[in-house]
Amino acid sequence: MTLTHSRAGSATRRPRGTARQSRAGMAFVAAYVVLLVAFGVLPTAYAVYFAFTDAGGTVTGFANFVSTAHDFRFLDAVSHVAVYLAFWLLSLVVFVVALALLLHSLASGPAGKALRFLYYIPGALAGAASVLVWLFMLDPTVSPVRSLLGVLGFQTFGEVIAPGNLPLLFTIIAFWTGAGGWIVVMYGALNNIPTDVMEAARIDGAGAWQTAWHVQIPMLRKWIVYMVILAFAGGAQLFVEPQLLSLASVGVAGRDYSLNQLTYDFAFQMNNINGAAAVSVELLVVSVSVAAVFVARSGFFDAE
Numbered sequence: 001m002t003l004t005h006s007r008a009g010s011a012t013r014r015p016r017g018t019a020r021q022s023r024a025g026m027a028f029v030a031a032y033v034v035l036l037v038a039f040g041v042l043p044t045a046y047a048v049y050f051a052f053t054d055a056g057g058t059v060t061g062f063a064n065f066v067s068t069a070h071d072f073r074f075l076d077a078v079s080h081v082a083v084y085l086a087f088w089l090l091s092l093v094v095f096v097v098a099l100a101l102l103l104h105s106l107a108s109g110p111a112g113k114a115l116r117f118l119y120y121i122p123g124a125l126a127g128a129a130s131v132l133v134w135l136f137m138l139d140p141t142v143s144p145v146r147s148l149l150g151v152l153g154f155q156t157f158g159e160v161i162a163p164g165n166l167p168l169l170f171t172i173i174a175f176w177t178g179a180g181g182w183i184v185v186m187y188g189a190l191n192n193i194p195t196d197v198m199e200a201a202r203i204d205g206a207g208a209w210q211t212a213w214h215v216q217i218p219m220l221r222k223w224i225v226y227m228v229i230l231a232f233a234g235g236a237q238l239f240v241e242p243q244l245l246s247l248a249s250v251g252v253a254g255r256d257y258s259l260n261q262l263t264y265d266f267a268f269q270m271n272n273i274n275g276a277a278a279v280s281v282e283l284l285v286v287s288v289s290v291a292a293v294f295v296a297r298s299g300f301f302d303a304e
Contacts, residue, residue: 044284050277064278068266073256074279080167080257085235087171092231093224096179100186100220101212119180130177131244138169161249166257170241178234182227189223190216225298233287239264259283 054060068074103119136142139157140149154160161169193216201211217224239260245253246261256262259279267276295301 047277047280047284050274051281054274060274064274065282068262068275068278071262071275073262077256077259077262081236081238081259083167084170084238084258085232087167088174088235089228089231091171091175092179092182093228095175096182096186096227097217097220097224099179100183100190101216103183103187104190104216105208119183131173131241134169134173134176135244135248158249161245161253163253166242166245166253169245170238173241174235178231182231185227186220186223189220193219221298222300225294225300229291229294232290236283236287 051064052059052061054063099119137145138149138160140146140154140160141157143149149160197215197219198211201215206214237260238258242253242257242261243255243264246255246257254261256265260283263276263279266272266279
């Protein structure tokens with residue numbers, strides 16, 4: 001009788017605990033929805049409104065998009081961002097996956113623990129602070145690696161930040177700041193690969209390279225797609241690096257190097273809020289479209 005009563009009490013307690021968990025989950029989701037609406041949906045709707053109207057609030061259709069596209073700086077900014085994204089995404093995919101595989105192979109030793117900690121350190125710096133660190137590193141007169149810069153043929157700061165070098169420099173800065181977190185994410189994904197799959201590969205005679213190429217990397221596919229989507233969205237909004245570099249170089253890098261810099265110039269130098277909103281909406285549409293293509297082609301939401 002006591003056992004029966006205990007089981008009955010347990011059965012009645014479970015729904016209560018489940019209800020509490022459900023309420024807690026709803027509270028967290030509600031808080032997220034409020035923040036999403038306040039800082040995501042409403043600003044986006046506001047930008048869309050400005051993009052399709054003029055300063056007086058009259059609907060102008062695509063006039064703002066056409067006028068900004070005819071700006072003499074627009075196509076240059078598009079090409080700059082496109083080249084940077086090519087460097088950034090390629091380096092991110094190749095080096096993050098390679099370093100995550102290396103970290104996974106060293107996970108059992110002290111070297112793996114030390115690397116996991118070191119990967120976090122650059123990400124602790126905010127974007128602006130990171131650029132300031134690299135401004136110091138790239139100036140041959142004060143850099144601790146001035147000998148390396150000299151070997152590469154750079155004697156002055158202006159030579160280092162020549163316009164042709166900027167996509168590579170921005171890629172190095174972005175990788176140094178943001179890749180560490182992705183390496184740790186990929187390392188966690190590698191740990192979730194079933195051990196029986198890895199054991200089967202070893203039994204079949206697969207070496208480290210074959211296991212990585214035919215087993216681990218394919219099973220990381222969705223994580224890689226997720227990384228590329230977020231990296232593309234962030235890279236398309238390139239702003240802090242060229243803006244600070246422009247200030248530090250007294251305009252050598254240009255204050256309209258990227259599309260986000262161009263929107264800033266439209267809004268705060270030319271008082272053209274509607275044109276700035278139009279470029280911002282274009283960036284949003286491109287980022288969402290690229291994300292949709294990657295999600296659709298990769299089967300991102302397909303059940304394994």
